[in-house]
Amino acid sequence: MKIESVDFYYLSIPQVLDIGDGSQDALLVRVQADGWIGWGECEASPLVSMASWNCPMSHSACKPVSASVLGQVIETPDDIRRINRLVRTNCLDLLQADHTLSGIDIALWDLLARKRQVPVYQLLGYERAYPKIAYASQLFGDDPQGTLERGRAVAAAGIRAAKFGWGPYGHGSPELDADHVHAAREGLGKDCRLLVDAGTVWFDDVERAAKRLEALNQCDAVWLEEPFVSGALEAYKGLAVRSGRVRLAGGEGCHNFHQAKNMIDYAGIGYVQIDTGRIGGITTALDVVRYAESLGIVFVNHTFTTHLALSASIQPYAGLKHHELCEYPFAPSALGRDLAGTGLSPDANGLVRLPETPGLGIEPDLRALREYQQTVEIQVNGRTVFASTRL
C-alpha cells in the first residue's frame, strides 16, 4: 500500500496564555493508506509545521516534507525507517522538518500496527509493555510555603513521583531555591520520588547551577533536569561530575538521533528525556532507547500534551522494565483531555499502562475537536499551497 494522504489538524483553546502549559494547542496528523488510518501528533508551533508540509522547494536538499512522504510504499517497519531517512535527506536545510516528520512518523507506526492488529510496541519488537510509574509535573510555588502545599496535594493524591520546576527556581538566590526544594520534599513526604526541573535557567553557567546541588542531595532528589540548554555538553558534564547522587536529566529539545546520542556520550546525564513529537517520531525515539540502554542510561519520555502523544512517547521503551518512570500530563487543558481522552490515566498504584488494542490504542474524538480547530490557508502568488482539511 502507498501513502495516499496526510492531513494536519491545528487545534487550540480559544485563548492561549503566556504560561508553560504545552497542552494549549496541538497539531494532530492523520495519514491514510489503502483504507487504513493512522494518527500522530507534532510538537510544536502548528502553523510553522503546516507551512513546511508543502512549501516550495528551495533546492535539492530543501524540499517540502510532502515530497518524501506522499506516494511512498508502506508495508513494513523498514518502510517507515526508509521514509524517516528520506525526509531527513531531502529536508537537510529545512529546520522545521524534524518536528513535522515526528507526527507523520508516529501516524505511520499507528497505521501499520492497526493493519497488523497489534499494539505499536509489538511492532517495535517488544513482547510486552511494562507499566510505568507516572510522575506528576508541578510548577514550584510562588514561595516555599506554596511549594510545600503543592507537594502535600500531590502526596495526598497517591502519586509516587513528582517533578517541580520553572516558576521562581533559579531566578533568585541559591538559599531561596534550597528552601523550595526542602519544602517540596517536606510536602511530598519521604516515599514520593522528587524530581527537579530547572528549565534551562542557567543557560551554560556551571557555577550558578552547582550552588543548588547540596540541597538537591540533602532532599534526595532523583534528578536535576535541564540546568542548561540542550546541547551545552561541556556545561552538563562539568556539573555532572560534581552532582553526587543526584543525576542530571535532559534531551527534550533534541530533534535528531545524534543530538540525543551526544547528550548520552558527552553530557554525563543519567536520564535521557525524549519527546517523540520532536525527535523524529517513534522511529528515532526507538534508536535513542536502544543506544541509551546499551550504555546504562535511563530513557524517559517527555510529554506535556495529550494521551495520543503520551501513548506514542511510551511505546519506544514500553518493553524495558527498568526504565520505569514516565512523564504524565496531570493537568492538561480541556483540549488536551478532549483530543484523545484520558484512557491512560494512572491506576491506584500510580502506574500508567499502554493500551493493548491495535496501533497506539487511541481514537481521537473528532466531533469533540471541531470546536478547537484553527483553519489555515497559505497562498504563494495567490495560489493556495496549503489549506486545512475541515474536521
Next chain:
Amino acid sequence: MKIESVDFYYLSIPQVLDIGDGSQDALLVRVQADGWIGWGECEASPLVSMASWNCPMSHSACKPVSASVLGQVIETPDDIRRINRLVRTNCLDLLQADHTLSGIDIALWDLLARKRQVPVYQLLGYERAYPKIAYASQLFGDDPQGTLERGRAVAAAGIRAAKFGWGPYGHGSPELDADHVHAAREGLGKDCRLLVDAGTVWFDDVERAAKRLEALNQCDAVWLEEPFVSGALEAYKGLAVRSGRVRLAGGEGCHNFHQAKNMIDYAGIGYVQIDTGRIGGITTALDVVRYAESLGIVFVNHTFTTHLALSASIQPYAGLKHHELCEYPFAPSALGRDLAGTGLSPDANGLVRLPETPGLGIEPDLRALREYQQTVEIQVNGRTVFASTRL
C-alpha cells in the same frame, strides 16, 4: 531607537530545479528603526521562516519570533545580543526560529553600523578586514574526465583554491572516488588548493569514509568536508584520528552556538564552517569565531547565495588574518547576482575584500528584485497573520 518594522521579501527564480544550487531562492529581510534601515538574509525555506514570524503563540516558550523583536530598543551591540538571546528563550520550542532570527540579526548589525557610519566588522571590534582567499565550489564531474576538465577550467581562471563535491562522490566505489580526486588535482595543477566536500553522504559510517582518505592525502587535499551529518560527533572523531594531513571540515548545519562548539570540542575538525544565515546571525557566528580561534580551529564561512549573505558571513572573522579561506559563490543564479550585485568578486589574485562602506556595504537593488518576488499570505481562521510587503 526602537525596532519599528521587519519586512520579509521572498525571492525566487521562476523554476527552481532539483539541484544543489542554494541561490535559486532567497529570503531578504529589512529592519527599520528611527529612519535607519538594515538588510539581512535567512537560509533557508523562505515560506517556513515567514510563517514563524507571526505564528500564533503555542505557550510561553513557543512564541512567534516577532514577539521578541518588534519594539525592542537597539542602541548598542549589546542590544543586538540581548535580542538574539530573547528570541532563543521565547522560541525554545519553535525549531525554525533560529533560521528566521539569523536574517534579522544580520539586518540589525547592518542597521546599527550604518547609523554609526562604520563597517560591521569595526562594530564587532576589528580594526581592519583582511582579504580572504576565495575558494570556488564545484560539483565533481559525472566521470573523472569531467572532473579533470572542471579542474582545468578553475585553474585557468586564476583561482587559488577549489572545492569539489557532491555529484557521484561517495555513491560508487572508493576506487572511482580516488580517480575523481586524482583527476581534480591533475586539472587544478599543484599550486591550487584542493578541498573535497562529501555532502554528508556516509551519514555516520566511519569505515566507508575511511576508504577515501588515502587518495585525499596523496592528492594533498586541504580538507574533507561533511563526511557525516552535522552533529555525528563520534563518527567525525573516529575519522579525524585516521585522516593524516587531511583535516575534517564541518558545521554548516549548526543552528546555535553550542552545536558549533560541540563540533569543535568533540568532532576533531580542523575547520569549522558556519553559515551566518542559519547559526543565528552575526552575533552567534562571532561567538563561534572567538571560540574556534581560542583553540586553534580555523573558521570558514559557508555561503552559497548572494553577496549580501557573503558580506554578512565574512564580517565575523574579517579581522583574523590567519583564517584566510572563504567560500565564494562563483556561479550563482541570476537572482543571486541581481539581489546584491557582484561587488565582492575576487580580485586578480583571487582575494575577496569586504566593503569599507558603512554596515555590510551592500545595497539591494529593489527594482531588479521585483520580478523575483513571491508574495505570501497566511490566514488562520480567515484572519491574515502574515502578508508580504510588496517591493
